[in-house]
Amino acid sequence: MRPIYLDHAASTPVHPEVAAVMLSIMTEQYGNASSVHAFGRAAKKTLNGARDSIAASLGCAPDEWIFTGGGTESDNLALFGAVSGREGGHIITTAIEHHAVLHACEQLEKEGFQITYVPVDGTGRVSPEDIASAIRDNTVLISVMMANNEVGTIQPIREIGAVARERGVLFHVDAVQALGSIPIKLSELPVDYMSFTAHKINGPQGIGGLYIRRGAPLHPRLFGGLQERGRRAGTESLAGAAGFAKAVELAVRGLEGRHAEALKLRSTLLDGLDAGIGKDAYHLNGNSGHGLTHIVNISFPGVQTDVMLMNLDMEGIAASSGSACTSGSLEISHVLKAMxxxxxxxxxxxxxxxxxxxxxxxxxLVSRKIETIMKRLRTKD
Ligand SMILES: Cc1ncc(COP(=O)(O)O)c(C=O)c1O
Structure with a gap:
């Protein structure tokens, strides 16, 4: 049996069209985009082409986009970049953010900032009213993800952004999991910073991007050359940037088709479970009205996460306990705990x-395998 990969929220296969673009750049364009000779100028043209293409796909100006090394770097750059140079202040985030935001906030706390972690409801959704009432006179930044990576819950970003605008507070959104699933037009969103990564949308690993609204402050975190208008030093990954641009183009263009396909896959899995183990044997975590269709988070009471994951793996099925970072250690997810x-x-x-x-x-097949695993484990008891 061919292994079944159901861990696309952790990382995705590179789309053949993305791979083709990257291969041609890696083999034909080895110049440094900062060099002044013809090779460098060609590289610069490719880099700017990638930037223009992403800006057009996401509805921002090219100078509002900088390439980074991935989602974690984008989150860190946004958070530290927005508040550095201040003598402390108050930051609001939520209890269900990715560790790239939560651990950055922990570090900011050590550096003198106060952090409020706004709670979520039982479906993982944060309320704009709770964000509004957490704002203090010295609140400098709000950071809320667009969609959660573990349960897929989509947050009311427009409403939170409107509150942030009204109160004059900077607003960062981690859209790493949302890109390709939720339409994003940056110029119409009340957002100052938005983080992205390529490897969740069939692009390469190790490249990401940060949208910075024109006029929003951003103190650099890396010092060196003047790449990315002095906001992120270091030679850009040319093949990565071009591959990312192709992946964004495909993701945005194919959004509706992919949504329909994900819905079909989701209901096939759930229908199979209903027929095989019955509705009472599992519980769907997340928000069915406001959720990413391709993420299905299911609890199977009585079967520990690590036991189920191991059994699935033995059957050739790759799933996850939540975020990739915690799946190695199998700690109870902070997202589910917050719910x-x-x-x-x-x-x-x-x-x-x-x-x-x-x-x-x-x-x-996955639903049938789960049925077999559950039966096998029950007879062992
Ligand atoms: C919501 C969210 N933010 C940030 C990241 C980190 O992105 P990267 O793996 O590109 O560093 C992830 C990756 O799982 C994520 O799901």
Missing amino acids: ALPDKYLDSAIRFSSGLGNTTEEME
């Missing part, structure tokens, strides 16, 4: 995330 789920759901949650290459036949 205040009962213990029986907390310690038995599995994230299935679908994407390029998955088929309904695979989903049918």
